[in-house]
Amino acid sequence: MKTVHLNLPLDEAAVRSLRAGDTVTLTGSIITGRDAAHKRLVELIDRDEPLPVPLAGETIYYVGPAPASPGHAVGSAGPTTSYRMDSYTPKLLAQGLRAMIGKGLRSREVIEAMKTYGAVYFGAVGGAAALIARSIVSSEVIAYPDLGPEAIHRFQVKVFPAIVLIDSFGSNLYETGPKLYRKSDL
Amino acid sequence: MRTIHASRITQAVSELYTESSYVIGDDVRAAIDAARETEPSPAGRSTLDQISENYRIAAAERVAICQDTGMAVLFAEVGQDVHIEGPAFEEAVQQGVRDAYLNGYLRKSIVADPLFGRVNTKDNTPAVIHARIVPGDRIRLTAVAKGFGSENMSALRMLTPAEGVQGVKRFLLETVEKAGPNPCPPVIIGMGIGGSFESAAMMAKRATALPLDHSNPNPQYKALEDGLLRAVNDLGIGPGGTGGVTTALKVHIIQAPTHIAGLPVAINICCHAARHATVTI
Numbered sequence: 001m002k003t004v005h006l007n008l009p010l011d012e013a014a015v016r017s018l019r020a021g022d023t024v025t026l027t028g029s030i031i032t033g034r035d036a037a038h039k040r041l042v043e044l045i046d047r048d049e050p051l052p053v054p055l056a057g058e059t060i061y062y063v064g065p066a067p068a069s070p071g072h073a074v075g076s077a078g079p080t081t082s083y084r085m086d087s088y089t090p091k092l093l094a095q096g097l098r099a100m101i102g103k104g105l106r107s108r109e110v111i112e113a114m115k116t117y118g119a120v121y122f123g124a125v126g127g128a129a130a131l132i133a134r135s136i137v138s139s140e141v142i143a144y145p146d147l148g149p150e151a152i153h154r155f156q157v158k159v160f161p162a163i164v165l166i167d168s169f170g171s172n173l174y175e176t177g178p179k180l181y182r183k184s185d186l
Numbered sequence: 187m188r189t190i191h192a193s194r195i196t197q198a199v200s201e202l203y204t205e206s207s208y209v210i211g212d213d214v215r216a217a218i219d220a221a222r223e224t225e226p227s228p229a230g231r232s233t234l235d236q237i238s239e240n241y242r243i244a245a246a247e248r249v250a251i252c253q254d255t256g257m258a259v260l261f262a263e264v265g266q267d268v269h270i271e272g273p274a275f276e277e278a279v280q281q282g283v284r285d286a287y288l289n290g291y292l293r294k295s296i297v298a299d300p301l302f303g304r305v306n307t308k309d310n311t312p313a314v315i316h317a318r319i320v321p322g323d324r325i326r327l328t329a330v331a332k333g334f335g336s337e338n339m340s341a342l343r344m345l346t347p348a349e350g351v352q353g354v355k356r357f358l359l360e361t362v363e364k365a366g367p368n369p370c371p372p373v374i375i376g377m378g379i380g381g382s383f384e385s386a387a388m389m390a391k392r393a394t395a396l397p398l399d400h401s402n403p404n405p406q407y408k409a410l411e412d413g414l415l416r417a418v419n420d421l422g423i424g425p426g427g428t429g430g431v432t433t434a435l436k437v438h439i440i441q442a443p444t445h446i447a448g449l450p451v452a453i454n455i456c457c458h459a460a461r462h463a464t465v466t467i
């Protein structure tokens with residue numbers, strides 16, 4: 001498998017060049033957010049109020065890290081299941097969010113919004129949280145510290161391992177991959 | 187009558203949760219490495235490599251295998267000839283969970299109320315405790331740290347007796363298919379068949395913590411476990427859900443007598459970060 005090394009932030013052209021199934025690494029700056037932070041961001045968007053972090057061009061990682069032990073920038077930090085963010089995601093994509101990192105299925109509405117706005121959905125290996133943490137070189141809380149592990153962090157990442165799960169044309173590795181190995185019907 | 191001080195229970199519980207959060211069982215590690223040799227999907231092999239390397243890093247650095255260090259579920263078998271001295275048994279267990287999560291750099295993932303406010307309890311308590319009174323003068327504790335990516339993909343259905351083995355199989359395949367990549371495959375599947383509504387769920391949870399080389403002692407159920415595992419892996423979901431032949435490492439069934447009118451079936455899905463450990467005091 002060929003690996004594409006990507007530098008963040010990504011522009012639309014870079015995103016449009018990616019295809020589902022591409023193995024990538026990510027280097028640069030990303031933000032984190034999960035259920036509770038998404039809820040707050042969308043409440044601000046709905047009231048037309050400024051966001052604590054502008055989303056245009058950003059890459060968001062769905063993660064709630066474990067506490068860092070001494071000598072580590074961050075505790076174990078693998079992806080959480082993305083579908084819980086689906087009801088909020090189209091509004092974030094409309095703000096210019098360029099890429100998401102998570103694991104698991106996405107809704108039809110999210111995939112349509114990705115096609116419209118030119119966004120990509122990366123997957124990291126669920127549960128490979130200590131391995132992934134090694135590619136996170138720094139971590140800082142930038143919004144909602146009261147949410148603890150669910151606060152919005154800014155991570156600097158270096159050669160973060162990922163795969164393109166759903167590309168900006170709607171091609172979905174979770175549909176094409178399993179079809180190749182399926183031997184039975186329900 | 188044997189006297190055990192509650193502080194020994196607290197310490198044992200704390201050690202069980204700390205160790206199992208850092209160090210995966212040898213059985214699971216060996217199963218992942220064996221699957222790596224037979225998995226035809228390149229993306230699947232890469233996922234299995236990362237899972238295996240992650241186990242190694244977590245154990246070496248003594249950090250959490252997965253950031254979701256789970257909800258603590260504890261199975262206790264308390265010998266009826268044991269006298270527990272000091273704080274109440276359940277408080278001793280909760281203190282052990284608190285110590286493990288506060289001192290072990292484990293994530294606190296429990297909210298005090300499920301619907302309103304959802305405020306974090308900040309020490310990962312309360313744990314869910316399932317205690318049974320058994321003969322003898324020992325206490326046997328099995329600690330399970332259950333991540334919710336896979337817990338959320340679990341299901342319980344009250345089948346009719348007429349649905350039988352085919353109904354059990356259909357329910358399992360529907361559940362695994364619907365879960366797809368979400369529970370972090372390869373998974374370990376615990377099934378509780380029979381009993382009552384709530385005991386089926388508890389048997390399913392208990393089954394996820396059985397060793398992978400354990401099979402059901404009843405030959406009919408062992409054949410069912412093996413057949414269901416093959417059927418699940420024929421779905422093609424694969425490691426990480428991106429396609430492949432390793433969707434589950436094992437199907438464990440625990441069965442129990444049930445009512446003439448019923449066939450309860452519970453399916454508890456556990457991810458490859460299968461954290462559990464047992465100790466006898």
Ligand code: SF4
Pocket residue numbers: 078079080126127128252253254255332333334335336368369370457458459
């Ligand atoms: S399902 Fe398991 S491996 Fe996946 S994120 Fe949750 S706890 Fe970790």
